[in-house]
Amino acid sequence: MNTQGMNDIDSAVQDQATEANKYRMNISLNVLKHLGINLYSNVAAVLTETVANGWDADAEKVEINLNQESDQIEISDDGCGMTVDDINKRFLMIGHDRRKAGYTTTPEFTRPVMGRKGLGKLSLFSIARKIRIYTVKDGQKNGFILDVDKIEATLKSGEDNNYYPEEIPAEDVVISKGTLIVLSDLVKSRMTSPKVLKKRLARRFTVISDNLNFMVTVNGDKVQVSDRDYSSKIEYLWTLGDQNQLQSFIDSCSNKKRHKAWDGIVDPQQQYIAEGWIGTVETSGQLKDNEIGNINGVVLMARGRVVHEDVLGEFNDGRLFTKYVIGEINADFLDLDDEQDIATSSRQSLIEDDPRYQQLKAYIQQRLNEIGRVWHDFRNEDGGKQAEENIGAIKEWLSELRPAPRKAARKLVGHIQGLPIDNESDRKELFKHGIIAFEKMRMKEQLDKLDTLTTFDAEQFKMIFDEVDELEAGYYHEIVTERLSIIKQLEKLKDDNALEVEMQKHIFQHLWLLDPSWERATSSERMEESLKKEFGQVTSLTEDEAKGRLDIRYQKVSGANVIIELKRQERSVSASELYNQGSKYHAGWTKCLQDSGQPSPYVEVIFLVGNHPSERRPGETDQLLSNINGRWFTYRRLIEAAIQCYSDYLKESEKVNRVHKILKKL
Ligand SMILES: Nc1ncnc2c1ncn2[C@@H]1O[C@H](COP(=O)(O)OP(=O)(O)OP(=O)(O)O)[C@@H](O)[C@H]1O
Ligand SMILES: [Mg+2]
Incomplete structure (x- = not known):
């Protein structure tokens, strides 16, 4: 034109x-x-x-x-x-x-x-x-x-x-x-952009439809019901008024899990009827439209056009489910020819104290309350079913439980699935912790049952032992997996100096870095402390022995005493040097332990070094160190050994146990 x-x-x-x-x-x-x-x-x-x-x-x-x-x-x-x-x-x-x-x-x-x-x-x-x-x-x-x-x-x-x-x-x-x-x-x-305008107009009119012979285009594109593009996001749907009128909308809610129809009668005497629908979506994030903003809310229409952009906001309702609500209610009785005009001048809202509006609001509030009452239950039940259907590990876990605990476990799964979390990997973590907690409680119940047994029941004991083993293995598997991922990060440090620095920093706090078979130390760990400090009264210590600062020493649960000596990466050491230092520590600590009442203590010395010690003949280091229960590793070798050992453990343990098999699959 x-x-x-x-x-x-x-x-x-x-x-x-x-x-x-x-x-x-x-x-x-x-x-x-x-x-x-x-x-x-x-x-x-x-x-x-x-x-x-x-x-x-x-x-x-x-x-x-x-x-x-x-x-x-x-x-x-x-x-x-x-x-x-x-x-x-x-x-x-x-x-x-x-x-x-x-x-x-x-x-x-x-x-x-x-x-x-x-x-x-x-x-x-x-x-x-x-x-x-x-x-x-x-x-x-x-x-x-x-x-x-x-x-x-x-x-x-x-x-x-x-x-x-x-x-x-x-x-x-x-x-x-x-x-x-x-x-x-x-x-x-x-x-504004044509696309945004189209979406907005689609949401502001219900009369834009082929049925009513009324078409609107924006830059040549027809505004269509599908521009509202939220129907597929609806999880639970409640419809109001004549079902036949709404059938095509109901059909377009292709992912709905439940649908309930209400008659929509707001006032039977006056024949005031609300028509339309209220729905909830699966995740609140689905209501954040990146083009037109948040569409969480309920639009009021009269005669097929918007009269109030969001009545939900008027209720100031903080309940969680309201963040999932979207809806559209047509109430023609708000715009009757022979009644007062109740739209405000801007037509974005309605005159607050009009009795028809008050009545409609009360009606919607009741409907919302009803939705709020069932929403959590629906989410839990359906969430449980959904998780069971879609997550193989959950299905497996549930199927292996006996009927009574299975019922409770389903409920737990439903709760976790129903939680408003948008990040699915976070939800997986929760499933893991949920399963461990559940198994632990189940075990506790078994133990409580044992308490009430008056006679020895071999079957019962065996079952409980089995379950304890399973659960522990499950836990340990989780721990080892995490450790392995940390060690692998260390392995990635290509620079030997950097590796040594990191190891020095963390090894005292995390002795498991040394070797997975290392038992947990008793709380006897000492770092950078001379023997004199703790055992000053032991008179048989030579001056040298008393002064020597041991990098790390600790006692294992089994009673073995371990000394760890850390050498800088760039420091070159010889076999005899290590032996001399090791002998001094070995002798010193042995005396201290004897003095405190252990006649023949077992003391071992471990050296962590940057490079192979220099030797006068091959094997000299090992030979010398064997006299003082000594061993040596380079930092790199230690990491490699730990990775090997942890990986082997994981590989072996995968075959055996129910709980961690499930945890692993999650
Ligand atoms: N596109 C149009 N074609 C024909 N007549 C029109 C058109 N737009 C407006 N009019 C005439 O101008 C009048 C005034 O329009 P206006 O939108 O200001 O008021 P209204 O539609 O009567 O009421 P409201 O303020 O509720 O919209 C209309 O009643 C109609 O008679
Ligand atoms: Mg007009």
């Missing part, structure tokens, strides 16, 4: 043309400001008014074009259009109530009329400073310009609140049917 050139109408010529005052708008600056310029915040809300006017004009098609290049928005419809009289008495009239004037349904399609206040067109002023309207009716072509700057200037200078819009000559009105509105001089940042 060519709208070019209409912009450039010579205003001097226009001034003359409007002397005839073909068009007149009577409006105060205040009304313009409060019911127009400052009222709406987004393009979708404004265009909702224009689309609604198209519906009221019996249009079958409303086309919206967002022209980012020219920064213009064009809206055209193929409706009834307007005569000069319609323009002056309706379009340019502020607050003309068409329903009071008897127009409650449209002449051609007998649609229930959406318009009511006679204010909708003012919304255009909140996104554009210049509005050109072209319209055709009864063969008459009419056009005029509403220019906010000029309106403001005229109203400020005149006293009668009259503004005379510039006329557009008939030959410039290039449409043949309906009405075209061109918005230009757009208020900053009011332009």
